[in-house]
Amino acid sequence: MPCYILTDKAKDKRFFKKTLLDPIFYDTPSALIAALRKVKNGQVVILDSTIRGFDKAGLKTAQLIRQKDPDAQLIMISEDATLVGQCFEAQVGFLDFIIKQEFSSVFLDRLLRAIAKANLNLRRILELRPIPIRLPHGKTSKVFDLTRIIYITTDKGTHHLFVHEADRLSRIRASMASIADCHTSLFQIHASFTINIAYLHDYDCGTHVVTMVTGHRLPVSRMYAGALREALRWPTAKKRGSHMVGTTSSCS
Structure with missing residues (x-):
């Protein structure tokens, strides 16, 4: 190439x-x-x-x-x-x-x-093949392609979230707590961040930072750190049929 x-x-x-x-x-x-x-x-x-x-x-x-x-x-x-x-x-x-x-x-x-x-x-x-997924949007829902979602962030001061896709940025009305239940590949790592674990490249336990394959670096709060380590050690998402890809972790 x-x-x-x-x-x-x-x-x-x-x-x-x-x-x-x-x-x-x-x-x-x-x-x-x-x-x-x-x-x-x-x-x-x-x-x-x-x-x-x-x-x-x-x-x-x-x-x-x-x-x-x-x-x-x-x-x-x-x-x-x-x-x-x-x-x-x-x-x-x-x-x-x-x-x-x-x-x-x-x-x-x-x-x-x-x-x-x-x-x-x-x-x-x-x-990665397209995977249609519905995310909550107020009293309704909105269809996304899971394979294009990299991570989701809060829109501070509002009841909205930003969905960071590979080719666009979308805004939905939803709580962060409700997102992780939509698919096993969506994994909350912080009060303000949920990632698509299929795009996760590396998790550094020392600095509490994840690096996505796109180069984005996001913080991991202590509240979710243990669960993330377990997810990487035991890839349950893969067992359930998701498109989890290989990741590396500096955690012992």
Whole structure:
């Protein structure tokens, strides 16, 4: 599968040509975005953080890509480690942020692992078949495709919830407590968050944070931590016929 690469640095291009199977290079954000519009959603994209001296070019480009392609696997590379906070705070869903270290073996190893992970994520997304599900919406209900739901959050100060799908954001009138009963793949991890466990990539018990395959990182409250550990240790959702996919956990 090709890697779409945004960089204007000749040295970087030479390195990627030697190490990657099918790199496709673009010198400007506009050229990259135009190319991505001509191919199907769900591409692996490597973005240099700085283009022509503009240190936020990669981040701005990522935001534009994400608006059109919820499945894109975005990898940021940079010589400036201070940008990592800005990139993940932007909630674009970066798969990884890799510091360029004169193209050392450490950099190459991490980049190749990120690309492999990106391709695995895309296979998981494509393999999920539509599963119609009804979520409460006031006195009625609303039909969603479970395989497109990544997580659900509260709309603070209201009696509504936001349903974060792969390609859109929907608002329903419901309580968070009522959502987990709608399907075994919907798992509440916090008073304000319910996740689709099929999109769960990693749970770090030390920091009480889950990472979804899309790159989103969400908090886990102590109230739900034990149940989540049990769900990962004993995949009951899978036993009941859901589409739970492989996850990793740093819990002992």
